[in-house]
């Protein structure tokens with residue numbers, strides 16, 4: 001995307017967001033569901049979520065945005081462009097949190113978008129394309145599964161009906177929860193998106209370790225999740241000699257090491273985690289008869305992810321052949337690796353350079369709404385550091401200057417994509433160079 005070579009755009013390039021206002025809004029939003037330890041508990045589609053949504057909408061309307069809500073409860077706050085026939089340049093994230101979540105995960109992306117619009121409103125800068133800030137429903141997946149529900153429906157990853165039928169642990173459906181908080185909107189079909197940017201705290205330690213302010217996100221790791229079940233035989237821990245045992249947990253222990261080795265063999269982006277074990281019968285003096293373990297494999301490209309999948313299956317087959325203990329491997333989730341749009345990634349990098357900020361290329365190990373948006377529009381992400389790389393935790397923290405810097409990069413990237421021009425009443429706006 002090309003920048004206008006006109007004086008009006010040179011002016012826009014000098015625009016800066018108000019970092020203090022961004023911080024104040026983050027702190028104000030964080031009061032809704034604030035926890036004693038300084039975090040936030042604001043689960044999707046609860047009364048607290050409604051209050052947070054209402055607050056965001058009130059702020060958006062203050063600066064003249066129109067608001068639309070779709071059938072899965074996604075909110076789109078729109079600032080008109082000079083040419084409303086153009087697809088909007090969108091940014092956004094989520095304002096639901098984990099039960100022991102922080103103030104910044106998701107909330108930062110939404111309020112950074114709002115701050116961009118506030119800055120443009122203050123300066124009277126109009127863009128050719130409309131700008132939108134999206135609040136995606138249930139990104140966290142804590143109360144309702146699947147995760148990234150609102151953006152997933154928007155991008156067609158699964159159907160609206162499927163999402164509406166999901167229930168929480170108390171049996172309340174997404175449909176009923178949306179109605180209860182007044183956010184079951186009418187719009188059933190997603191609208192076109194010209195470009196999508198998402199600012200987010202990194203949720204990892206890489207930027208901080210490199211003393212770098214801006215992460216230029218190249219894409220997101222692909223993921224394969226499995227349930228692996230090891231079928232041994234439970235028996236008494238005393239009378240059963242070692243050589244006659246069929247110990248499922250012992251085999252599971254070998255598999256845990258294998259998963260770790262598979263990830264190390266596929267550096268630098270390979271990841272392998274066993275995060276959950278179910279041991280049957282889980283009794284002190286019984287040889288474990290059956291173990292189920294979860295395996296989470298991630299990689300930056302599908303060739304590597306497939307190689308890791310093959311390696312996992314080979315490790316299971318070898319353990320089976322060596323011990324005679326049967327092992328079932330069931331893949332339960334697959335997210336393909338998602339590269340972001342080259343021209344948008346370049347705009348993020350340029351924005352950081354023009355602002356004199358340190359930046360580095362990074363890859364997202366976690367899922368984000370932007371990963372689904374990348375299926376239907378050019379998309380990119382901007383990461384800023386968070387303290388000790390910690391998130392999904394009440395102690396999650398980020399520096400105000402870093403948040404401001406990321407927001408300024410977002411402003412420049414969105415202006416670049418939406419072709420800004422200074423407000424000239426009565427003028428239809430130039431079509432750009």
Ligand SMILES: [Zn+2]
Pocket residue numbers: 094105106139200
């Ligand atoms: Zn998030």
